[in-house]
Amino acid sequence: MKISHSFDSGAIEVLSLDDPGNIRLRLRADNAAEFHQWFHFRVQGAAGRSLRMVFENAAEAAYPDGWPGYRCVASYDRRSWFRVADTRYEDGQLIVEHAPEHDSVYYAYFEPYSYERHLDLVGWAEMSPFAQADSLGWTVEGREIDRIVVGRATPGRRPVWVIARQHPGETMAEWFIEGLLERLLDAADPVARRIRERAVLHIVPNMNPDGALHGNLRTNAAGRNLNREWRAPDEQASPEVFHVRRAMEATGCDLFLDIHGDEALPYVFFSTAEEVPGFTAETAARQARFVAAFAAASPDFQTDEGYKPGRFGEELLTLASKWVAHRFGCVSLTLEMPFKDNANMPDGHAGWSSVRSKRMGAAMLNAILAHLEGA
Amino acid sequence: MKISHSFDSGAIEVLSLDDPGNIRLRLRADNAAEFHQWFHFRVQGAAGRSLRMVFENAAEAAYPDGWPGYRCVASYDRRSWFRVADTRYEDGQLIVEHAPEHDSVYYAYFEPYSYERHLDLVGWAEMSPFAQADSLGWTVEGREIDRIVVGRATPGRRPVWVIARQHPGETMAEWFIEGLLERLLDAADPVARRIRERAVLHIVPNMNPDGALHGNLRTNAAGRNLNREWRAPDEQASPEVFHVRRAMEATGCDLFLDIHGDEALPYVFFSTAEEVPGFTAETAARQARFVAAFAAASPDFQTDEGYKPGRFGEELLTLASKWVAHRFGCVSLTLEMPFKDNANMPDGHAGWSSVRSKRMGAAMLNAILAHLEGA
Amino acid sequence: MKISHSFDSGAIEVLSLDDPGNIRLRLRADNAAEFHQWFHFRVQGAAGRSLRMVFENAAEAAYPDGWPGYRCVASYDRRSWFRVADTRYEDGQLIVEHAPEHDSVYYAYFEPYSYERHLDLVGWAEMSPFAQADSLGWTVEGREIDRIVVGRATPGRRPVWVIARQHPGETMAEWFIEGLLERLLDAADPVARRIRERAVLHIVPNMNPDGALHGNLRTNAAGRNLNREWRAPDEQASPEVFHVRRAMEATGCDLFLDIHGDEALPYVFFSTAEEVPGFTAETAARQARFVAAFAAASPDFQTDEGYKPGRFGEELLTLASKWVAHRFGCVSLTLEMPFKDNANMPDGHAGWSSVRSKRMGAAMLNAILAHLEGA
Amino acid sequence: MKISHSFDSGAIEVLSLDDPGNIRLRLRADNAAEFHQWFHFRVQGAAGRSLRMVFENAAEAAYPDGWPGYRCVASYDRRSWFRVADTRYEDGQLIVEHAPEHDSVYYAYFEPYSYERHLDLVGWAEMSPFAQADSLGWTVEGREIDRIVVGRATPGRRPVWVIARQHPGETMAEWFIEGLLERLLDAADPVARRIRERAVLHIVPNMNPDGALHGNLRTNAAGRNLNREWRAPDEQASPEVFHVRRAMEATGCDLFLDIHGDEALPYVFFSTAEEVPGFTAETAARQARFVAAFAAASPDFQTDEGYKPGRFGEELLTLASKWVAHRFGCVSLTLEMPFKDNANMPDGHAGWSSVRSKRMGAAMLNAILAHLEGA
Numbered sequence A, B, C, D: 001m002k003i004s005h006s007f008d009s010g011a012i013e014v015l016s017l018d019d020p021g022n023i024r025l026r027l028r029a030d031n032a033a034e035f036h037q038w039f040h041f042r043v044q045g046a047a048g049r050s051l052r053m054v055f056e057n058a059a060e061a062a063y064p065d066g067w068p069g070y071r072c073v074a075s076y077d078r079r080s081w082f083r084v085a086d087t088r089y090e091d092g093q094l095i096v097e098h099a100p101e102h103d104s105v106y107y108a109y110f111e112p113y114s115y116e117r118h119l120d121l122v123g124w125a126e127m128s129p130f131a132q133a134d135s136l137g138w139t140v141e142g143r144e145i146d147r148i149v150v151g152r153a154t155p156g157r158r159p160v161w162v163i164a165r166q167h168p169g170e171t172m173a174e175w176f177i178e179g180l181l182e183r184l185l186d187a188a189d190p191v192a193r194r195i196r197e198r199a200v201l202h203i204v205p206n207m208n209p210d211g212a213l214h215g216n217l218r219t220n221a222a223g224r225n226l227n228r229e230w231r232a233p234d235e236q237a238s239p240e241v242f243h244v245r246r247a248m249e250a251t252g253c254d255l256f257l258d259i260h261g262d263e264a265l266p267y268v269f270f271s272t273a274e275e276v277p278g279f280t281a282e283t284a285a286r287q288a289r290f291v292a293a294f295a296a297a298s299p300d301f302q303t304d305e306g307y308k309p310g311r312f313g314e315e316l317l318t319l320a321s322k323w324v325a326h327r328f329g330c331v332s333l334t335l336e337m338p339f340k341d342n343a344n345m346p347d348g349h350a351g352w353s354s355v356r357s358k359r360m361g362a363a364m365l366n367a368i369l370a371h372l373e374g375a
């Protein structure tokens, strides 16, 4: 039996693999920061054995509240992922028990989204008559900050920005973008057609490709949490934010959506902008319209559960959607999808999944159109 | 050069084929009735020639208003269809001018939907864990009246009926059903999931397979316009309505949708039930909610254009959606999609199309869910 | 419970359907001739029941030797077909016992190949840069006799003719053509590329579309067995042969392949041309090379089993491949594939199948190339 | 304009990007050795500009003979690759002139095959009922040495080994394996079925995943040329060979195929085993049969052009196929495919390509079966 993790977003520390019934693991930290939570590894040679995998340092994870109710995802072919029912959090340890049916099996915190798939997505979009891909600058490690622009910038078309995966371990965010783009570039869909006529969309499918490749949960290659860098991004340490923010200044922003995953809450929800200084009644009304349209489009979205007011304290304006709300006075929202499941519509087999995230991205277009067609 | 039409829904009369620049054609009547409008044929051996095809009896068509603004559809591979720009209605004749790029080319009134594809659709649905296919009885010529049931009939689940293609030449109606079913049987889509929990859907993808195969516009094999048979269907002459109506009596009906195409109006619209005797304020409110939800889901739908009041006169209660509204007191609507295009969102290349009809069917689920979640 | 057959190639007579455990059926004759063997029908409403279907007149079939060792094919979705293990021939009756898992199930003599699929195949080929589709004339009922020409006719390129499905119930013949064409039109396959440089291929995927649609086993709409019409085809009664033969006279023929299925023998084999008057030693050598190359390319092909000499008696030169051998002095072969299975490489689940027929068609290209590269 | 290469197999050094008409580049060396030749990079922001890219150190490449007649490959979407016609070797520099149609374009030495795709291939094979995946050990950097075993090891089944991509920049070798596996795991292909009955195949799709990910041409992460390590592999520095060789000792070897690409020769050819000490007449006959069967199966293969005798000198037995020939006395061959094109069947658009390599892998099965069915 072997465990390997030298692949895209692979991350685990193996303490002991002697006994399949007591495999001792540790969550690995981000490459340059002390956040632990993401894992992704492959077990070889375990077909038919009953594995018991213990993540010893689960209690030291960035979000220990992420473990109760959580179930590990697994796949044999890297395409079809399922939840491992026997996942539990006990005495500060995450325990996953599984008897794989094949010799080669992958376990992960959530369905991965590789950099290769990212580049394929950008290449695919580039071939659409409705989109163009460009690069806004370099990441810390010299990767492109890919932007997909949908719709030509003609007078009267409003600039909409959608960014995803500032936190690289929140892969559902890029699955969401994939679903959004597939619909947005559909020649026949009337919602997509109308949006393309009324707006120019600037889409950054992956704000943090370095961190994603490293298998980081929250930070870029320099150890920065990008979603705390918006007030004063550093060209060296947080170039991903620096360049995107600069591009936003050039285009202006009429609507901003920042796509995330939340480790703890088993719901899809927005973190809204009421607490942002200068938030007006007019923006509040626009925000409400956007939220209502999204609720109408997707029953997986809800507004009862979410973050408590004051959660971000002093850091408020360092967050992307809050900074944008403040700077541009526009509707600006953070979408959170669960790592666990939507407790209102649970799926025993898959939990929250790549496909459900894609459906969410497609449904978001209805809300974007409602926004554009509002006053 | 040859013209053939001995295939599924093939229909044309060839008067003269001597001169490619002056091909004389006649619209063929339904097999047992005097409606003319549908055509579907294949031209062989015309690559690179400039064809001028004249449909001499276009003025005698069932809907002469269907010709102004109409453009013929064409395809080389029967998969990808496009509009022929040089289509015009002049002096009571429909004239189509086209220089095909390949030797084998198909022309049709609208993108065909074959009986083989219909049976494949039913077979595909049958394999879904969410659906079951059965047959409600025989058509005049001994074909099955296929019904797809989605969702198990447990107490509290409301019966929803969706039927299509009473008028067999309105193929967009079955493309609509295909789009609706693909979404409805999606394991991940939250709208579909919630509908499956709250309703039992009875879907008849093709009310008139005999007429469809014959290439009829409006009637079944016995020459009956099925959408005038609902008050008193005849087991011999209109068994398609007879059996479906009987099945509806058995299940009850909480929502009814009858999917059609309209030859003349370049819009997607509902024919609603206000004129039905006994139409209540409560049903009116429910109908309004349904209509509003559909408008929110699909910009291709609109409510400004549609039929004039009184259009159906004495026949009112012989129409499916009117009879159902009267009998069951539920929201009951006829959806009309254009043969031409949606003039509010025209598509120069494809006009109204199979794919746009499918998107419409998918969007309808949002309205169905709004209906089910209403009081 | 219902049985229907009003669809492409549907054929059965239902005597009694009262008792699922004793369903009485009769093989239906060809539409204008007394051949019985093909069947294709759909049973509705039988999920979970144990069906026992008795074909009472099996002993009167065209090939009663076809029944021993035969297993009926079945499908729920019309895509994936499997063999019904409990098929047996007893006391002159064919008995099929099956407990379907779904309400809608199709049974057939062999995997059908519909006219819609045929037209799609021609349309697909037409879009290839390497092929052109044309029509050689009309069938009895006014369908096109579709020919696909691969490779442009330039000096030195040898004319190769491949025809299939003279006997319309031998659907494996058109599956074979589909497999052959998919490889032949592959831009990357070196065998296909070289063939396209050295030959012009004239491919008739379906010699008998009328009979195919009717669900005939052996004859066209006028009741003629096309493979007995080659010496003196009649423009009215066997136009399919009349027109193809005329086209061959125009192009000449350097290699001829006629694709069939055999009801009785569980092997893939050739009916060769030794008995044809004037068969030379040189042609014998060429024929031997072709046969050897095919054997090397496909282990499903063999030469031990086949027809006995003298089988065709006086009719010899009325058969396509014999007439062609005589007329053009070229290698001219009839390929026979089994309805049952290849007894040398049996497949318990699928028996002989559409996919195996396609692989055979692909492998045939190796033999064609060997022929073209021979002296 | 930007050039990036921080992705799977990315490799280039950018000297100057100031002038699109004079972009100065250098081929980067392998990560731990002085071989230069492979390149793979992405240019951003150059749509519509005329690029002139000069690889200054082309003359210092591992195979300068690789440049005359070579054309660079390019792609916009990473799926569809084409050759850049304006590629030439002048004064020791490789010059590529191209005006990209999209802003994002990739250039490479040959169509890449990523580690993600490799893992997908292994995962896909694992799901086949005919295959099992396991790992033979670790690479230098801790990746799995994936082996796919096809056919169960029962008495009488002969062990066949196929390995690929010892030289990681020879990506056509893994495309070849993909084509071979797709056919080998086909349930219907008779060649595959018979092979699965007669042999156990041990397939190593990528001997050098570390080097592949680094964008190396010839060496592993420790700088070793694996195809010079077979006489005495080092568990630390060449574990890839060490572990595979050990596994071969365990299974024995009846046939060995090592898949490569050749930089200079525009042909597909074998490097055979005549020079190996102890090569017998019997093995020579078997080798000849294998070669003849492969030639019959694929016109892209030829035997006129190839390496000169004595090419490997003293190193002979350090090469995989030579060492295996010597150790196991079996047919043991190195297959070489071109980076350029097959000069006998050139393809102006694609040159030698991924798809043609796949067809080659599929065709190899005919030769493997001929080998197994020989005495």
Ligand SMILES: [Ca+2]
Residues within 6 Å of the ligand: A167, A170, A260, A261, A262
């Ligand atoms: Ca987050």
Ligand SMILES: [Ca+2]
Residues within 6 Å of the ligand: B167, B170, B260, B261, B262
């Ligand atoms: Ca209608």
Ligand SMILES: [Ca+2]
Residues within 6 Å of the ligand: C167, C170, C260, C261, C262
């Ligand atoms: Ca036959």
Ligand SMILES: [Ca+2]
Residues within 6 Å of the ligand: D167, D170, D260, D261, D262
């Ligand atoms: Ca090599």
